[in-house]
Amino acid sequence: MSLAAQNLSLSLSGVPLLDGINLEVKPGQITTVLGPNGAGKTSLLRVLVGELAPQAGSVTLSGRDLKSWSPVQRARMLAVLPQHSLLNFPFSAAEVVMLGRTPHDTGAVYDRDIVHQTLKAVDGDYLAQRFYTQLSGGEKQRVQLARVLAQIWEPSSEGDRYLVLDEPTSSLDLAHQQMTLDVVRNLAQKGVGIMIVIHDLNLAARCADQMLLLQCGRIVISGTPQDVLKPENIHSVFQVDAHIGRHPVSGTPLVIT
Amino acid sequence: MRLLPPTRLIFILGLSLLPLLVIALMMGPVVISPGDLFRAAGAALGFSGSGMNAQEGLILSAIRVPRVILAGMVGVCLAVCGTAMQGLFRNPLADPSLIGVSSGASAGASLMIVLGGGALLQSGQFAGLSMVALGAFSGGFLAVILVYRLATSTTGTSVVTMLLAGIAISALAGALNSLFSYIADDEMLRRISLWQMGSLDAANWPRVWIATGVVTVLMILLPRDSAALNAFLLGESEARHLGIAVELVKRRLILLTALAVGTSVAVAGTISFIGLIVPHIIRMLIGPDHRYLIPGSALAGAILLIVADAIARVVVAPAELPVGILTALLGTPFFFSLLVQKRKFEEH
Numbered sequence: 001m002s003l004a005a006q007n008l009s010l011s012l013s014g015v016p017l018l019d020g021i022n023l024e025v026k027p028g029q030i031t032t033v034l035g036p037n038g039a040g041k042t043s044l045l046r047v048l049v050g051e052l053a054p055q056a057g058s059v060t061l062s063g064r065d066l067k068s069w070s071p072v073q074r075a076r077m078l079a080v081l082p083q084h085s086l087l088n089f090p091f092s093a094a095e096v097v098m099l100g101r102t103p104h105d106t107g108a109v110y111d112r113d114i115v116h117q118t119l120k121a122v123d124g125d126y127l128a129q130r131f132y133t134q135l136s137g138g139e140k141q142r143v144q145l146a147r148v149l150a151q152i153w154e155p156s157s158e159g160d161r162y163l164v165l166d167e168p169t170s171s172l173d174l175a176h177q178q179m180t181l182d183v184v185r186n187l188a189q190k191g192v193g194i195m196i197v198i199h200d201l202n203l204a205a206r207c208a209d210q211m212l213l214l215q216c217g218r219i220v221i222s223g224t225p226q227d228v229l230k231p232e233n234i235h236s237v238f239q240v241d242a243h244i245g246r247h248p249v250s251g252t253p254l255v256i257t
Numbered sequence: 258m259r260l261l262p263p264t265r266l267i268f269i270l271g272l273s274l275l276p277l278l279v280i281a282l283m284m285g286p287v288v289i290s291p292g293d294l295f296r297a298a299g300a301a302l303g304f305s306g307s308g309m310n311a312q313e314g315l316i317l318s319a320i321r322v323p324r325v326i327l328a329g330m331v332g333v334c335l336a337v338c339g340t341a342m343q344g345l346f347r348n349p350l351a352d353p354s355l356i357g358v359s360s361g362a363s364a365g366a367s368l369m370i371v372l373g374g375g376a377l378l379q380s381g382q383f384a385g386l387s388m389v390a391l392g393a394f395s396g397g398f399l400a401v402i403l404v405y406r407l408a409t410s411t412t413g414t415s416v417v418t419m420l421l422a423g424i425a426i427s428a429l430a431g432a433l434n435s436l437f438s439y440i441a442d443d444e445m446l447r448r449i450s451l452w453q454m455g456s457l458d459a460a461n462w463p464r465v466w467i468a469t470g471v472v473t474v475l476m477i478l479l480p481r482d483s484a485a486l487n488a489f490l491l492g493e494s495e496a497r498h499l500g501i502a503v504e505l506v507k508r509r510l511i512l513l514t515a516l517a518v519g520t521s522v523a524v525a526g527t528i529s530f531i532g533l534i535v536p537h538i539i540r541m542l543i544g545p546d547h548r549y550l551i552p553g554s555a556l557a558g559a560i561l562l563i564v565a566d567a568i569a570r571v572v573v574a575p576a577e578l579p580v581g582i583l584t585a586l587l588g589t590p591f592f593f594s595l596l597v598q599k600r601k602f603e604e605h
Contacts, residue, residue, distance in 0.1 A: 102500060
């Protein structure tokens with residue numbers, strides 16, 4: 001069982017955005033999607049979570065067509081963190097995280113406890129009573145992360161859980177980037193399948209079980225970070241000369257440009 | 258900023274509703290004393306009706322009571338639909354007129370006034386509603402359906418397109434309205450412009466029953482979408498990922514708004530301002546959670562319109578002011594004071 005895409009193709013207004021993509025996000029594994037601007041990373045994400053309908057191919061969640069699940073069933077298995085947030089109403093941070101419990105009917109007391117735990121997990125317990133509209137960009141991003149965590153914090157009777165993140169670290173400082181990776185890795189250890197669209201190759205290398213390198217809507221190469229992060233691959237996709245070192249502690253590839 | 262815990266605000270509003278009702282029943286060109294009011298209430302409940310002036314009793318039962326109830330119902334419709342539209346459009350400046358219901362209703366009413374001239378207006382009645390009211394309801398409902406259809410494609414309903422379609426339909430309805438005004442004679446013209454200011458002077462029991470029925474439907478169905486409206490504030494696709502059947506919710510909100518605002522415009526003309534400002538004020542006081550915002554706005558809308566209408570009856574007695582003028586006159590200073598307080602709060 002997995003969150004999987006078979007032979008996806010997508011074009012909008014005649015412009016091809018995705019072409020023949022196959023992808024499987026497995027429970028307990030972290031899949032990172034990399035590529036230059038306009039490579040189709042966000043399009044792939046949006047097709048995978050059902051926001052865009054592909055012209056060809058299909059998306060399955062736990063073995064069933066994504067669309068065949070009811071909205072609530074799907075929300076109990078699949079949480080999505082978008083890149084930008086539109087929220088401009090003065091909810092408190094805790095209330096925003098509480099919205100993540102919308103698909104569940106576990107009761108307010110129980111949900112408040114989960115809100116507390118998830119805010120703590122993103123180093124945001126001190127934000128709980130602050131107004132979302134008055135937070136900094138990085139704080140907002142962490143509160144939104146806590147919201148999607150709250151949505152899939154506990155195993156679902158429907159099936160395996162998946163978390164899809166679109167550049168979750170884009171406005172975070174160094175410490176909170178690391179924290180986000182830790183949170184995501186912990187979730188994966190609990191059996192959640194994770195897909196992250198990310199720009200930072202080294203952050204991706206630190207957490208990925210599987211890496212996809214996207215260019216012009218096609219997967220150029222996929223595999224472990226060691227397989228994917230090679231100078232020739234990076235040159236052909238990003239047109240950048242890079243050296244590959246090794247992280248002194250974790251042993252993962254380190255891209256030096 | 259939040260000035261009050263939500264349940265306390267709802268409690269305070271609920272508590273103040275009853276005394277305000279009593280005061281509103283007393284006020285008018287003929288002032289009815291509290292004693293007479295209680296005697297009338299006793300008579301209505303089957304106790305002895307002695308000592309009650311027959312004329313005052315008639316004023317109460319045939320004019321004052323239906324009027325005050327109708328004011329409350331219309332206030333609920335406008336404020337609650339304003340709340341729903343601000344949530345749906347994720348914009349605190351939205352109000353029901355945004356989807357064309359008010360301008361459509363104006364055009365429908367003007368058409369009926371111009372067409373009707375004399376005879377039809379007097380004789381044409383349907384379930385207590387004049388032809389003008391029916392024209393208003395049909396015009397408002399038609400405008401909303403048009404806006405909704407224009408904004409809906411196979412991929413769903415676009416809120417942005419709906420906004421643009423609403424502006425376009427409002428412009429079209431406005432043009433029709435001007436056309437009808439242009440061909441109207443002086444008497445019709447006065448009726449049209451009075452109608453557009455909104456008034457509750459045509460209140461009668463059939464109208465009360467219709468409005469009460471609509472408010473019942475509205476207040477049973479709309480609060481069920483509180484969680485959906487909260488999720489909507491995050492964004493449409495976020496709401497979808499939280500398990501909300503977004504398209505269904507949108508359709509339900511639009512239809513309910515068309516029904517409720519269409520009805521209130523039909524029974525009381527266009528009363529602006531309540532749909533925009535009441536939800537805004539309540540949100541400033543208790544925050545944006547729709548589970549409290551909807552009942553809070555309902556109570557506040559009812560109170561504002563009941564009070565405004567009571568003042569409208571006495572301020573230039575024996576004539577009366579169109580209530581639409583007073584809602585804005587009363588609400589705006591309060592809104593300003595909140596804005597000032599909010600700014601002070603944010604500076605600290």
